Amino acid sequence: MKKLLIAAIVIILLTPIGLLAPGSAWGEWGIDEIKNMVGYVPSGMKHFSDTVKALFPDYGIPGFDKNFFQQSIGYIFSAIVGIAVIAIVFFILSKMIGRQEGKNE
Amino acid sequence: MHIPDGYLSPSTCAVMGAAMVPVLAVATKKVNETFDKKDVPTMAIGSAFAFTIMMFNVPIPGGTTAHAVGATLLAIALGPWGASISLTVALLIQSLFFGDGGILALGANSFNMAFVAPFVGYGVYMLLQKFKVGKVISSAIGAYIGINAAALAASIELGLQPVLFHTADGRALYFPYGLSQSIPAMMLAHLTVAGLVEAAVTGLVVHYLIKAGEDNLLYKFSYRLRGENK
Numbered sequence: 001m002k003k004l005l006i007a008a009i010v011i012i013l014l015t016p017i018g019l020l021a022p023g024s025a026w027g028e029w030g031i032d033e034i035k036n037m038v039g040y041v042p043s044g045m046k047h048f049s050d051t052v053k054a055l056f057p058d059y060g061i062p063g064f065d066k067n068f069f070q071q072s073i074g075y076i077f078s079a080i081v082g083i084a085v086i087a088i089v090f091f092i093l094s095k096m097i098g099r100q101e102g103k104n105e
Numbered sequence: 106m107h108i109p110d111g112y113l114s115p116s117t118c119a120v121m122g123a124a125m126v127p128v129l130a131v132a133t134k135k136v137n138e139t140f141d142k143k144d145v146p147t148m149a150i151g152s153a154f155a156f157t158i159m160m161f162n163v164p165i166p167g168g169t170t171a172h173a174v175g176a177t178l179l180a181i182a183l184g185p186w187g188a189s190i191s192l193t194v195a196l197l198i199q200s201l202f203f204g205d206g207g208i209l210a211l212g213a214n215s216f217n218m219a220f221v222a223p224f225v226g227y228g229v230y231m232l233l234q235k236f237k238v239g240k241v242i243s244s245a246i247g248a249y250i251g252i253n254a255a256a257l258a259a260s261i262e263l264g265l266q267p268v269l270f271h272t273a274d275g276r277a278l279y280f281p282y283g284l285s286q287s288i289p290a291m292m293l294a295h296l297t298v299a300g301l302v303e304a305a306v307t308g309l310v311v312h313y314l315i316k317a318g319e320d321n322l323l324y325k326f327s328y329r330l331r332g333e334n335k
Contacts, residue, residue, distance in 0.1 A: 008153075011157055011158075014161075015157065015161065017161060018160045018161040018162040018163075018172070019162070020162075021162040021163055021164040021170040022164060022168060023164075023168040023169050023170055024170065025106070025107070025162070025170050025171055025172075025294075026165070026169040026171075026290045026291060026294055027112070027259070027260075027263055027280070027282075027287065027291065028107060028108075028109055034281070037281075038277075038281045040276065042111075042276065042277045042278050042279055042280075042281055043272075043276075043278055044111065044114060044278035044279045045111035045112065045277075045279050045280070046111065047111070048110050048111040048115070048209060048279075049109065049110050049207075050110065050111075051110045051207065051208050051209055052110075052200075052201070052208050053204075054200075054201070054202055054203050054204030054205075055202050055203075056202055056204075057203065057204040058203065058204060058205070059160060059203050059205070075160065078160075078202075079156075079157055082153075082156050082157075082198055082199070082202065082203065083153040083156065083157065085198050085202065086149055086153045086156060086194060086195065086198055087149055087153070089149075089152075089194050089197075089198070090145055090146065090148055090149035090152065090194070091149075093145060093148075093190075093194075094145035094146070097133055097136050097137055097140070097145065098136060098137065098141055098143075098145045099137060099138070099140065099141055099142070100141075100142065
């Protein structure tokens with residue numbers, strides 16, 4: 001368990017490596033990028049993009065993304081927030097799914 | 106591979122979401138049958154692992170990026186049904202909190218990364234085991250094929266958009282590039298780089314878990330899901 005925790009912390013601290021890859025993923029462009037690429041913004045795309053404003057868009061803290069250091073902090077912060085929320089979701093799920101111990105065993 | 110909102114028509118999103126409903130219903134049933142409540146945290150670890158591994162963007166020739174998913178690894182460790190739930194939760198959090206993948210497109214993204222990827226990967230893994238291929242190699246090849254199957258599914262969903270949904274003068278309403286562009290672009294990224302990363306991560310973790318004597322933990326659920334005792 002201790003090993004797992006150490007591995008998890010190391011992986012989280014290394015996540016900013018993921019920021020080094022240049023450009024965005026194919027098919028995950030912003031509206032501006034689309035406009036540059038095809039010359040117009042498809043009307044349906046404009047209508048449905050950003051249906052929900054994310055709290056930490058692109059795994060960053062809004063306004064705290066001026067340089068690689070700030071982006072790295074935002075990225076690590078996002079990893080921690082994400083993992084914490086996942087833990088909460090599964091804590092709630094554990095009340096609803098899985099069989100009671102001792103039954104059907 | 107996270108399709109943003111606005112890229113797929115609402116009807117496509119609805120179809121893909123509807124496809125995920127029976128998957129998650131069966132997954133919940135399977136997990137209820139095979140997981141003790143105290144095993145559920147293992148699903149959380151799998152979900153957190155997939156969430157984090159997807160943050161490691163890797164550069165693709167041509168100036169784009171892609172990432173591993175961890176889908177096959179989760180399928181081997183948790184069984185494909187448990188993996189499906191774990192991956193869906195990771196994708197849900199990514200879309201809600203970080204704008205990675207659309208909310209409306211969650212059904213499509215879950216179909217690709219939480220259904221196609223773990224099931225294809227796990228199927229290949231099991232098939233190779235039948236031919237006496239070692240667990241590490243089987244897991245790596247399964248992971249490679251699993252993530253590429255998911256990328257293919259995503260590229261088909263995207264590439265169909267301009268064919269199905271356009272204005273009278275031919276302008277796309279949603280995603281503008283057709284199948285002839287979306288399939289090569291997505292497959293290039295995943296066949297050359299992201300698939301290899303997925304294979305390497307999966308093979309290494311499976312190797313490490315076997316070496317650490319934790320293959321019991323790793324295979325416990327999938328053995329149970331197949332009705333074998335271990």
